[in-house]
Amino acid sequence: MSEQEIQAPNEGARVRYVRVTNLGEVMFMDRHDGVPLRIQPGESRNVPIEAAAHIFGWKLDVDREVMFKHIQRRQGWNTPKYLEVIPETGKTLAEAAFAKLKIEPVMYKLVEVERDPDKPIPADPEVPAEESPRPPRRVDVRA
Numbered sequence: 001m002s003e004q005e006i007q008a009p010n011e012g013a014r015v016r017y018v019r020v021t022n023l024g025e026v027m028f029m030d031r032h033d034g035v036p037l038r039i040q041p042g043e044s045r046n047v048p049i050e051a052a053a054h055i056f057g058w059k060l061d062v063d064r065e066v067m068f069k070h071i072q073r074r075q076g077w078n079t080p081k082y083l084e085v086i087p088e089t090g091k092t093l094a095e096a097a098f099a100k101l102k103i104e105p106v107m108y109k110l111v112e113v114e115r116d117p118d119k120p121i122p123a124d125p126e127v128p129a130e131e132s133p134r135p136p137r138r139v140d141v142r143a
Contacts, residue, residue: 015060017106018052020045024100030055030074046106056103068098 022028022039030037032051039045052058057070072078077094085092091099 014108014110015049015105016108017046018049018056018058019102019104019106020047020052020056021102022100023102024097026097028101052103056101058103058105060105067103068095071098071101 020028020039021044022041025041027041028037028039032054035051037045037047037051037055047055049058055071055074057067072082072094075097076082077097082094082097083092086096089096
């Protein structure tokens with residue numbers, strides 16, 4: 001995924017991380033490029049965008065249903081156990097587990113700082129005078 005596909009086009013906003021919060025009672029675990037991702041219950045983690053795309057199927061303006069299908073396959077939530085409907089909520093166990101993950105981009109905005117034209121520009125600090133260079137040491141190589 002290229003950086004142009006990931007970045008928001010509006011006003012210089014940039015996505016550098018995806019914040020994932022585990023609202024469930026069970027630790028969320030997965031792995032990207034050999035690096036484990038563990039999110040304890042009640043904990044938030046900033047996940048790099050490449051890892052978020054791999055683990056959660058995240059990309060800018062992705063539909064949550066697409067992410068759900070992606071995570072469902074990665075976590076094994078498409079097995080018969082997770083497809084059983086919970087009578088109280090009417091949702092499957094997989095949908096309930098996915099609802100306990102809060103996934104949101106962390107946006108940064110680079111803005112030009114305006115210089116006050118009335119404020120004087122500070123002078124460069126004075127560079128200390130260099131000592132005269134020493135002549136190179138001569139080594140006798142005739143031995």
